[in-house]
Amino acid sequence: MVEAYDRAAADYDSQVQGDAWMRSALWERYARLFGPGHSILDVGSGTGIDALFLARNGVRVLGVDVSPSMISEARAKLMNARLEDLVEFRVMDVAQLGGLRGSGFDGIISAFASLSTVADLDGFAIDAARLLKPQGTLLIHLLNRWSIWEWLGLVRKGRFLATRHLGLHLDRNFVIGGRSVRHYLYHAHEAYGRFFAERFRLRRAYGLGILRPPHTFRWIPPAVVTALDRLERPLRARRPFVDWGRFFVLELEKR
Numbered sequence: 001m002v003e004a005y006d007r008a009a010a011d012y013d014s015q016v017q018g019d020a021w022m023r024s025a026l027w028e029r030y031a032r033l034f035g036p037g038h039s040i041l042d043v044g045s046g047t048g049i050d051a052l053f054l055a056r057n058g059v060r061v062l063g064v065d066v067s068p069s070m071i072s073e074a075r076a077k078l079m080n081a082r083l084e085d086l087v088e089f090r091v092m093d094v095a096q097l098g099g100l101r102g103s104g105f106d107g108i109i110s111a112f113a114s115l116s117t118v119a120d121l122d123g124f125a126i127d128a129a130r131l132l133k134p135q136g137t138l139l140i141h142l143l144n145r146w147s148i149w150e151w152l153g154l155v156r157k158g159r160f161l162a163t164r165h166l167g168l169h170l171d172r173n174f175v176i177g178g179r180s181v182r183h184y185l186y187h188a189h190e191a192y193g194r195f196f197a198e199r200f201r202l203r204r205a206y207g208l209g210i211l212r213p214p215h216t217f218r219w220i221p222p223a224v225v226t227a228l229d230r231l232e233r234p235l236r237a238r239r240p241f242v243d244w245g246r247f248f249v250l251e252l253e254k255r
């Protein structure tokens with residue numbers, strides 16, 4: 001798994017460019033939740049895109065990631081941005097979060113499926129609760145189990161049998177850096193109830209990429225994409241739409 005992300009690191013920022021709109025949606029939430037003087041842990045920080053955004057807003061960040069190459073990319077960007085006073089990046093597996101000193105963070109974020117490769121989110125939930133201050137915020141952005149667009153893609157290719165199995169897979173392999181990486185898939189309320197409810201209150205659960213198509217659907221005209229994006233916004237937190245997006249977000253408060 002580390003090798004896969006190491007191989008993906010150099011190209012990572014251009015690969016996620018097509019989802020810049022989703023990044024903006026996350027940044028809107030970060031800007032509301034975190035401000036100057038706050039201290040945030042970014043789990044699976046990748047090349048530091050979110051950490052640097054937060055630091056530009058005066059937020060102190062510790063970014064941890066299992067991939068040394070992702071961390072190297074992040075450190076290079078950090079030096080260019082001259083934000084070393086606010087951000088530190090460390091090579092660290094999620095499973096090692098127990099080694100960090102507790103109760104110091106105002107918030108923990110984990111974006112773009114960094115936690116989707118972690119088989120045991122119970123362990124993460126315990127560590128996150130210990131690392132957060134009372135009423136601290138945990139914001140996680142995970143792959144959803146299936147999406148409408150994936151379903152439509154299969155229908156378009158005539159793979160009708162595959163559409164019937166789409167929501168049934170609890171884990172799936174995705175190719176990253178030319179390697180197959182297992183991802184564990186949930187719906188928003190299922191993940192909350194199963195891993196987080198004991199230690200966190202649910203502030204918000206919402207889907208992203210429900211009606212707005214993935215950027216790989218290039219045949220859809222930009223005006224239609226914009227219209228679908230507008231249509232999606234009021235539906236994101238509503239059932240059943242919350243379960244239909246490519247990703248979901250849980251915004252949680254430590255009990």
Ligand SMILES: C[S@@+](CC[C@H](N)C(=O)[O-])C[C@H]1O[C@@H](n2cnc3c(N)ncnc32)[C@H](O)[C@@H]1O
Nearest residue numbers: 005044045046065066067070093094111112114
């Ligand atoms: C798709 S990238 C997302 C990076 C970043 N959060 C972002 O929003 O762009 C997933 C990241 O999670 C990291 N990751 C995956 N499993 C991890 C683990 N068990 N511990 C720490 N980092 C992990 C990968 O190395 C990779 O950098």
